[in-house]
Amino acid sequence: MNDNLREQISSYIYISPFLIIFLVFIGFPFLYAFYLSFHQVTSLRDVFGGLQFVGLKNYWLILKDPKFHWALIATLYYAVLIIPLNIAFSLLLASLMRIPFKLNSAFRTGFFLPFVLDAFVVGIVWTFLLSGRFGIITNILRPFISEGIYRQGFLGTPATVMPSVATAMVLKGAGFGMVLYLAAMQNIPKEIYEAASIDGASGFKRFFYVTLPLLKPVTTFLVITGFIGAISAFAEFYAMTGGGPTIRVFGVPQGMTKVTGLYLFDFIQTLKLGKAAALAFILLVITLSISLFYAKLQKGK
Amino acid sequence: MKKTIVILVSSALLIVVLFPFVWMLYTAFKPPGTGLIFSLKTGFTLENFRKVLFEYNFLKYFKNSFIVAFFAATFSTLFAAMAAYAFAKKRFFLKDALFWTFIASMMVPGLLYVIPQFLVVYRFGWMNTYQGMIVPHLANVFGLFVLTQFAREVPDALLEAARIDGASDLKIFTSIMLPLMLPIVATVYLLNFQFHWSNFLWQLIVAQTDKMYTVPVGLAMFKNSHQEAYTLEMAASSLSIVPIGILFIFAQRYFIEGITQGAVKG
Numbered sequence: 335m336n337d338n339l340r341e342q343i344s345s346y347i348y349i350s351p352f353l354i355i356f357l358v359f360i361g362f363p364f365l366y367a368f369y370l371s372f373h374q375v376t377s378l379r380d381v382f383g384g385l386q387f388v389g390l391k392n393y394w395l396i397l398k399d400p401k402f403h404w405a406l407i408a409t410l411y412y413a414v415l416i417i418p419l420n421i422a423f424s425l426l427l428a429s430l431m432r433i434p435f436k437l438n439s440a441f442r443t444g445f446f447l448p449f450v451l452d453a454f455v456v457g458i459v460w461t462f463l464l465s466g467r468f469g470i471i472t473n474i475l476r477p478f479i480s481e482g483i484y485r486q487g488f489l490g491t492p493a494t495v496m497p498s499v500a501t502a503m504v505l506k507g508a509g510f511g512m513v514l515y516l517a518a519m520q521n522i523p524k525e526i527y528e529a530a531s532i533d534g535a536s537g538f539k540r541f542f543y544v545t546l547p548l549l550k551p552v553t554t555f556l557v558i559t560g561f562i563g564a565i566s567a568f569a570e571f572y573a574m575t576g577g578g579p580t581i582r583v584f585g586v587p588q589g590m591t592k593v594t595g596l597y598l599f600d601f602i603q604t605l606k607l608g609k610a611a612a613l614a615f616i617l618l619v620i621t622l623s624i625s626l627f628y629a630k631l632q633k634g635k
Numbered sequence: 636m637k638k639t640i641v642i643l644v645s646s647a648l649l650i651v652v653l654f655p656f657v658w659m660l661y662t663a664f665k666p667p668g669t670g671l672i673f674s675l676k677t678g679f680t681l682e683n684f685r686k687v688l689f690e691y692n693f694l695k696y697f698k699n700s701f702i703v704a705f706f707a708a709t710f711s712t713l714f715a716a717m718a719a720y721a722f723a724k725k726r727f728f729l730k731d732a733l734f735w736t737f738i739a740s741m742m743v744p745g746l747l748y749v750i751p752q753f754l755v756v757y758r759f760g761w762m763n764t765y766q767g768m769i770v771p772h773l774a775n776v777f778g779l780f781v782l783t784q785f786a787r788e789v790p791d792a793l794l795e796a797a798r799i800d801g802a803s804d805l806k807i808f809t810s811i812m813l814p815l816m817l818p819i820v821a822t823v824y825l826l827n828f829q830f831h832w833s834n835f836l837w838q839l840i841v842a843q844t845d846k847m848y849t850v851p852v853g854l855a856m857f858k859n860s861h862q863e864a865y866t867l868e869m870a871a872s873s874l875s876i877v878p879i880g881i882l883f884i885f886a887q888r889y890f891i892e893g894i895t896q897g898a899v900k901g
Binding site for chain 2: 341342344345346348349351352353355356358359360361362363364366367370426427430431433435441443444445446447448450451452453454455456458459460462463470502505508509510513514517562565566568569572573595598599602607610611614615617618621622625
C-alpha cells in the first residue's frame with residue numbers, strides 16, 4: 335500500500351509539468367472556447383467578465399454570412415488544386431528516387447529540405463518571384479502569359495492566384511509525400527513485380543495496376559491531411575495574397591483567396607472573440623468529420 | 636541509359652524545387668536597389684545583411700527567434716520525456732484516461748486554441764514577453780506520443796536491476812531511460828525547434844513591440860512599411876531560412892525518422 339502510494343506520487347511528479355501546461359493551455363482553452371462561442375464580448379478591458387450570453391447567435395451569423403460561404407468555396411478550391419498536385423509530384427519524386435544512382439541521397443535531401451522551412455518566409459520569397467513586371471518567374475514566362483498577368487503579377491490576377499499558391503506550396507511540401515511513398519514502396523515485395531512481368535505487364539501497367547493500389551494507404555493519408563491542412567492554412571496566404579485580389583461574386587465583393595484561416599484571423603484581429611470561437615468549432619466539426627471518414631475507410635479494409 | 640534519364644529529370648526537378656532559395660540568396664547578396672536587375676554584373680555585397688541586422692533590428696529578432704525556439708524545444712522535450720517515462724513504465728491513477736485525452740487533443744486544429752490561449756496569456760500579464768511566446772506550447776503531445784512508444788521498448792529487467800542496486804527513481808530516469816532514448820529525444824528536440832522557429836501566427840499575436848519580434852514577425856512588419864526593398868527583404872528571409880536549412884542538412888536522419896514515424900503511427 336505504501337509502495338503503491340509512493341509510485342502514485344512519483345508518477346504524478348513526472349507527468350506534472352506536462353499535465354499542468356496541458357490543463358492550462360490546451361484543456362482549459364478548449365472548454366473556454368466552447369463557452370465563449372455562445373457569448374459576445376461586451377468589455378474588452380475584462381475579456382473574462384464582460385461577456386453576454388447570446389445563445390447560438392454567433393454560429394447562426396457565421397453560417398449565413400456570404401463571406402463564410404465564400405471562404406469555404408475558396409478553401410475547397412485550394413484543396414482541390416493542392417491535393418492532386420501534391421500527390422502527383424510526390425509520386426513522381428518517389429519513383430525517381432527509388433532508382434539507385436550516385437548522389438541519390440543528396441537529391442533526396444534537396445527535395446525534402448523546403449518542407450522544414452517556414453511557410454510564411456517561403457511565401458514571402460515566392461511573392462517576390464511572382465510579382466508583376468519585376469518578378470523573375472513573371473519575366474521568364476512572359477512569352478506565355480497575357481499582358482494583364484505580366485502587369486499585375488500571378489498573385490494579383492484572380493485566375494492565376496490560387497494555382498500559384500498551390501504550386502508554391504506543393505514544391506515546398508512534396509518532399510514529405512516523397513518520403514512516405516518511398517517507405518511504402520520499400521515494403522512492396524519484389525515477387526509481385528516479377529509475377530506481373532512474367533504475365534507480360536509493361537512498366538506503365540505495372541505502375542498503375544500494381545504499385546498504385548499498394549500505395550493507397552499513403553495516398554489516402556495525403557488526401558485527408560491535405561484537406562485538414564487547407565482548412566487551417568494561414569501563413570502561406572497571409573504572406574502571398576492577404577486574401578486578395580478582390581472579385582465580385584453575384585455582385586458581392588469577395589477576396590479571391592480569403593480562405594477559412596484568413597476569415598478566422600479577421601475575427602481575432604477585430605477582437606470578435608465569440609464569433610472567432612464559434613467559427614473555430616464549426617471548422618473543428620468539419621475536420622473531425624473528415625478524420626472520422628478516414629478512420630472508417632481504414633477500418634473498412 | 637535509363638539512369639541517365641533519371642538523373643537528368645531529377646536534376647531539372649531539383650532546380651525547380653530549390654530555385655526560390657537560390658534566387659533569395661542571390662538577391663540578398665546584391666547591392667541595395669538592384670533587386671530587380673537580372674544580371675550577374677551588379678556585384679556582390681554584404682551590405683543588405685549589415686543593414687537588416689544592425690539598422691533594422693533583425694539581429695534582435697534573430698536573437699528572439701533563437702531564444703524562443705531553444706527554450707521551447709528544451710523544455711517541451713524534457714517535459715514530454717518525463718511524462719513518457721511515467722506513461723511507459725509506471726502505473727498510476729487515471730493513466731489511460733489522461734493518455735487518450737492528450738492524444739485526442741491532437742485532432743483539434745491549432746487555430747481553435749489561439750483565442751482562449753491569447754486570453755489566458757493576456758490575463759497572466761504575459762503579452763509581449765518570452766514566457767508568453769514559449770510556455771503555452773510546452774505540452775507537446777506529438778512528442779509525448781513518440782517518446783512513450785519508444786520508452787515502452789526499454790526492457791523492464793534493466794530498470795529492475797538498477798532498482799535492486801539501490802538506484803533512486805530520478806537516477807533511473809536520468810542515467811538509464813534518457814541515455815537509451817537519446818536518438819528519439821534528439822528527433823523530438825529538432826522537430827520542436829523547427830516548429831517554434833517558424834510558429835508564425837502565435838508570435839504575431841503575442842509579440843507586440845519591436846523589442847520582442849521574431850524573424851518572421853519582424854519580416855512581416857518590415858514588408859508592411861518598406862515596399863519594394865527587395866534586397867533587404869531577401870536578406871531578412873535568408874536569416875530565417877538558412878539556419879534551419881543547415882540544421883536539417885546535418886541532422887536530416889532524425890528529422891525524417893520523426894516525421895515519418897508520426898505519420899505512420901498517427
